[in-house]
Amino acid sequence: MAQRTGSNLHGIVLDEQVMFTLREFSHACGIRTELIIEMVEEGVIEPAVTETEWQFHGDSLVRAQRALRLVRDLELNWPGAALALDLLDELDRLQRR
């Protein structure tokens, strides 16, 4: 029943070394680019490169996806989700000490 792949799968680590264009970013989140722009305008995420075409770090993808789930499941607005994520990150940081 279980399906098995023989060789090792190599993923990419979503950190500040990886970059996504706006299009790739919106595809990875499964949402329209307009909503990504809205998230940037509301301060949920920040593009890493703005001079040319917008580009986003890998960790912004993680943050955007978490924000989307919070907005969807807890019926928050963008600023509310951004605040929740900031506090959760801070909590994480303190707990790792």
Add this chain to the structure above:
Amino acid sequence: MEFKDYYKILGVDRDASKDDVKRAYRRLARKYHPDVSKESDAEARFKEMKEAYEVLKDPEKRSAYDQFGANWKAGQDFQPPPNWRREYSFGGGAESFGDAGQFSDFFESLFGGGRGGGFSFRTGGGRMKGEDVNATISIPIEDAYRGASRTITLEVPEADASGVVARRRKTLNVKIPAGITAGKRIRLEQQGGPGFGGAPAGDLYLAVDFEPHRFYRADGRDIHLELPVTPWEAALGRKVKVPTPGGAVDLQIPAGSSSGKTLRLKGRGLPGKPPGDQYVALKVVVPPATDEKMRGLYESLEREHHVNPRAKLGV
């Protein structure tokens, strides 16, 4: 399949108002949302709540569900009545949260499969990218240093030829790259749930956590370690062995060190650009005076060297 008691899941009475249901869901969702909660079963519990809310917030679904009455108990074996589909038609199942395959068989037998419902943010109509799957793995710090492989088993929703969605176990070998830090996610493209209408599969996001270590603590790529030393190693300055994830190294303790002094081993943390450092905090351990000779040595120190370590406390 098992009957689900949606009222019990949300902790509300069967005559709860729409507002009561909403309040109960929101309160529980804040506590158990997987992005917020640290509880180990948060993901599973939250899915149940979402499903319960999906039914009880919708007057049509709720009244259909209410037909089964209060006699049904959670976990009882359940089959929908034969004429169910003719009497009720719920296009698209989950309306506001259409991530395919999110809901239980019980839900899907009553209200249809999750597919095609379409969470309002999602793009596409007939074509729909598969569900993204989130999973967590814990690895020892040593594996983060060297890199490792892990075999993981996931449950992904999969639709058969007739479009019926069922969960299916899938086993993957995943490479954990050297230098990964706790809390980071690995993205494995198209290893999530299958897409619909020829659309690509969803992605798999693997969150990496570190197992608690006997003596290391990681902070990003930096490693922290408390190193026990004797009073004479600290006072005289000696070279001692220190473990690092990459193997033991020699560390020169400066003469006149005390407990709490922290030394940095540059580049001995987790690999990366730049690599992390290892911070070694000295902890002076005083061997007990177990025999006469040891006692004598301590006493001669006491006699010959008067020092008040509490001077700064004003005593």
